[in-house]
Amino acid sequence: MTVRCAIVGVGMSRFAKQPDRTIEDIGRDAVLAALKDAGLTRDRIDEAFCGSSYGGPMIGQRILRDLGLTGIPITNVENACSSGAAGLRQACGLVESGRAETVLVVGVDKLTKFGGGTLPLEATDLDVANGMVMPALYAMRAQRYMHETGAKPEHLAMVAVKAREAAALNPHAQYREKTTIEAVLASRPVTDPLTLFMCCPSGDGAAAVIVASEATAKRLGAPPVFVAASVLQSGRYKTGRRDIGYSELTERTSKLAYERAGLGPEDVDLAEVHDAFAIAEIMYYEALGFCGRGEGSAFVAEGRSHIGGDKPVNPSGGLLCKGHPIGATGIAQVCEAVWQLRGQAAKRQVENANVALTHCTGGGISGFDHGACAVHVLTR
Amino acid sequence: MPDWREADGGIRLVGAHCSACDLRFFPHREICPRCGALEGVAAADLSPRGRLYSYSNVHVAPAQFQTPYVVGFVDFEDDVRVFGQIEGDPATLTVEAEMAVTVGVVRREGGDEILGYKFRRADR
Numbered sequence: 001m002t003v004r005c006a007i008v009g010v011g012m013s014r015f016a017k018q019p020d021r022t023i024e025d026i027g028r029d030a031v032l033a034a035l036k037d038a039g040l041t042r043d044r045i046d047e048a049f050c051g052s053s054y055g056g057p058m059i060g061q062r063i064l065r066d067l068g069l070t071g072i073p074i075t076n077v078e079n080a081c082s083s084g085a086a087g088l089r090q091a092c093g094l095v096e097s098g099r100a101e102t103v104l105v106v107g108v109d110k111l112t113k114f115g116g117g118t119l120p121l122e123a124t125d126l127d128v129a130n131g132m133v134m135p136a137l138y139a140m141r142a143q144r145y146m147h148e149t150g151a152k153p154e155h156l157a158m159v160a161v162k163a164r165e166a167a168a169l170n171p172h173a174q175y176r177e178k179t180t181i182e183a184v185l186a187s188r189p190v191t192d193p194l195t196l197f198m199c200c201p202s203g204d205g206a207a208a209v210i211v212a213s214e215a216t217a218k219r220l221g222a223p224p225v226f227v228a229a230s231v232l233q234s235g236r237y238k239t240g241r242r243d244i245g246y247s248e249l250t251e252r253t254s255k256l257a258y259e260r261a262g263l264g265p266e267d268v269d270l271a272e273v274h275d276a277f278a279i280a281e282i283m284y285y286e287a288l289g290f291c292g293r294g295e296g297s298a299f300v301a302e303g304r305s306h307i308g309g310d311k312p313v314n315p316s317g318g319l320l321c322k323g324h325p326i327g328a329t330g331i332a333q334v335c336e337a338v339w340q341l342r343g344q345a346a347k348r349q350v351e352n353a354n355v356a357l358t359h360c361t362g363g364g365i366s367g368f369d370h371g372a373c374a375v376h377v378l379t380r
Numbered sequence: 381m382p383d384w385r386e387a388d389g390g391i392r393l394v395g396a397h398c399s400a401c402d403l404r405f406f407p408h409r410e411i412c413p414r415c416g417a418l419e420g421v422a423a424a425d426l427s428p429r430g431r432l433y434s435y436s437n438v439h440v441a442p443a444q445f446q447t448p449y450v451v452g453f454v455d456f457e458d459d460v461r462v463f464g465q466i467e468g469d470p471a472t473l474t475v476e477a478e479m480a481v482t483v484g485v486v487r488r489e490g491g492d493e494i495l496g497y498k499f500r501r502a503d504r
Binding site: 126129133135139241 | 496
């Protein structure tokens with residue numbers, strides 16, 4: 001018999017360009033916010049995980065040192081954009097198996113240290129040595145997707161416009177000014193057909209969650225949010241053809257998550273998905289089962305994924321506008337999902353939110369769809 | 381091992397072939413990525429031409445790459461897909477165009493130009 005895992009505390013730092021602050025200070029902001037939200041003191045944390053892609057060695061210890069939260073098992077997790085979410089999966093496993101009672105997960109990255117531009121990738125990778133950058137990979141997905149489905153650049157722009165509308169309602173978001181389809185299309189080209197507003201910004205931020213057993217959650221008093229599924233998968237290496245306009249990895253990971261939660265895409269009331277680039281959100285509507293294959297562009301055009309639609313996606317503003325400090329992303333998605341399920345999302349609140357799904361995936365490696373993908377299903 | 385060679389007045393990409401499971405693949409690896417065979421993987425040419433699967437004109441990239449430059453995936457015979465830079469005007473490209481292999485500067489390291497395989501439209 002396994003223990004039911006609950007989320008008892010969530011917190012975020014500011015998501016913004018914060019070149020003058022240290023990554024340790026940014027991480028600490030999120031941990032303190034999560035402890036406060038849970039109503040827990042630091043001595044109640046049995047174990048901690050820190051997800052970060054560019055934070056460097058011992059990033060978890062460096063953050064928790066300044067809180068006096070040391071001497072417990074601390075594990076640092078690197079899995080590109082899924083780093084934080086991969087740490088959360090470890091934490092849930094510990095609670096469910098009874099090996100820990102209360103576990104902290106913090107995700108953090110500080111991308112302004114690179115001075116802007118595309119994310120640095122490993123030069124030993126053949127494609128990277130030949131000029132692959134993350135926005136080029138997504139641009140090629142977009143090009144192929146448009147070729148096969150008849151979708152237009154305007155559909156990509158609609159995703160960005162929707163993200164800005166949501167972010168305008170979210171005080172945690174990095175970019176909060178509303179925009180228009182025309183302005184998105186006219187923003188400067190990054191990797192054709194993707195323009196600047198169709199790409200997530202560079203930024204710095206951290207997010208933290210505290211998970212605990214159902215019994216501990218009940219003792220704390222606040223209505224808990226339960227983790228109904230926590231699934232991690234890796235991409236499959238392939239040397240030949242694959243459909244880059246459809247994510248096999250996201251489909252496979254989400255199917256496992258639905259199976260474990262005993263729920264389906266029709267039960268999801270809101271989703272936070274990995275819209276690092278506008279085409280990604282359209283592809284993930286399909287791979288997560290929110291619409292049929294090739295129907296993603298119509299899905300956003302019809303307003304179905306807007307906050308008032310029948311399947312709100314990225315009510316936080318998503319990676320495009322809330323921001324995407326790599327290691328923090330999977331945990332920040334869970335923060336938003338928890339606020340939505342508790343009814344604490346203020347102006348961006350999705351009505352009757354009972355089931356939320358979070359999805360992050362990433363890692364540009366030649367021959368992979370992506371390196372990793374994590375899906376969590378949360379219920380209230 | 382170089383991943384291209386001159387042959388028949390043109391450039392051929394050199395990948396590998398696994399005699400155990402008959403997989404042709406690129407780039408060359410000593411172990412077959414499909415069946416895991418440790419022996420019987422030998423260098424093998426890819427077909428001289430392929431089809432452009434998708435492409436993009438890149439305007440933002442690390443300093444060693446001179447922007448803008450075009451990249452794409454090209455599908456060769458026997459189910460082998462290769463990523464690379466594409467020479468020529470991106471406006472002339474279309475998905476499914478027939479592509480040939482060429483050699484050119486792919487990036488700069490210090491003052492050095494690094495040569496590597498690239499693609500170009502086969503009919504131009």
